[in-house]
Amino acid sequence: MITVRFFAMLKGLAGIEMKEYDLGGMKEIKLSGLKEMIVKDLPGLSEALTGRSILISINQEFAGKDAVVKDNDEVGFLPPFSGG
């Protein structure tokens, strides 16, 4: 299982804060593959997740777009920050 978390405006587009995805026996998946799974499942995210402004974290560390997600990882989809 991979835990996926959505924040701020993505939470609204997804309609949920958190969702688990089953890799169906695979031990890992590329971020691009995971994004495809998510967009198929939650079409409201399609535009936002293909844009360039969303950062992605794996286990609460920033991840490059070619990163690989392993089973049990936590993946965060992070819109542009506006703290401070």
Place this chain on the structure above:
Amino acid sequence: MITVRFFAMLKGLAGIEMKEYDLGGMKEIKLSGLKEMIVKDLPGLSEALTGRSILISINQEFAGKDAVVKDNDEVGFLPPFSGG
């Protein structure tokens, strides 16, 4: 009468905080002339007042070295500041 005020280390060298000088009928005097009067009166100030690091104020505004002091003015001798 001209009121002269000494601050910080100058107060120590002068031995006093404030002194009045009588212009003896003159309406005004150059700063250089006033300095001479003071140094004659308070020799401990001789070295300090001829150095370049002392600023002078007339009526609580900074004064150039060619300024003229008038009767009833207040003149301050100000060592380098160290506030803040």
Place this chain on the structure above:
Amino acid sequence: MTNTLVRIQKEPFSVEETIEAVKSVSKGIGAVVTFLGCGRDFSKGQKITGLEFEHYPGMAEAKLADIRSRALADFDIIEMGIVHRIGEIAIGEEIVLIAVASAHRNDAFMACEWAITELKRVTPIWKRETTTKGEVWVSDTP
């Protein structure tokens, strides 16, 4: 130490307490520079009536702790405290505080400016503004 000096919390915070916390670390501290961010009533021509902040729990705290560690390593400072509020915040209320203690003031000014810029860049915290036109997630920081 890090627990109290770097915090994300719902409750209002005391500026004075945070300054005391960084100041009490050493008697060699000659300067404390603080940045306090507050909720403004206007942004990009829009009247703002309320603010709400959301964070990524765990990751946001770790990023703030990391900013403090990097600041202590890279600047000639003695201590740094960072507090950020989340949840609903009224106009005029405090949002974030960064307090930097150093021997000399230049270092504290530089580290404080760097830290608030870095906070905005790397910390997963999001602001939602309530305007007369509705609620909007703010997606770019000045």
Place this chain on the structure above:
Amino acid sequence: MTNTLVRIQKEPFSVEETIEAVKSVSKGIGAVVTFLGCGRDFSKGQKITGLEFEHYPGMAEAKLADIRSRALADFDIIEMGIVHRIGEIAIGEEIVLIAVASAHRNDAFMACEWAITELKRVTPIWKRETTTKGEVWVSDTP
């Protein structure tokens, strides 16, 4: 307004009150930057055990008020408060506070740095340090 926002006093001051004073001026304030100067226990290799500040009454207050006026005219800021203590000050105690409120943080940082530099340059205030070797009037500021 100027009376409370620019002060020279013997008593300790509250940082929080001064920040509140500049912050309460407008709901458009997004940033408050403060500089707090404290008494250090060491200076130029000398152990310091105590401090005393003397000022030129009247002139020093006028110079601080002038710094505030010039800052409000020359920087894009909303308010500035300046408090300086005189008399005896223990190591670790606060000496001077400058608090600057603005819409955006850059302006507050710039004005605050400028103001403390200007204060040291033009304000007739003098510091006497008590060291293990005796009492010394400090004649150069960093």
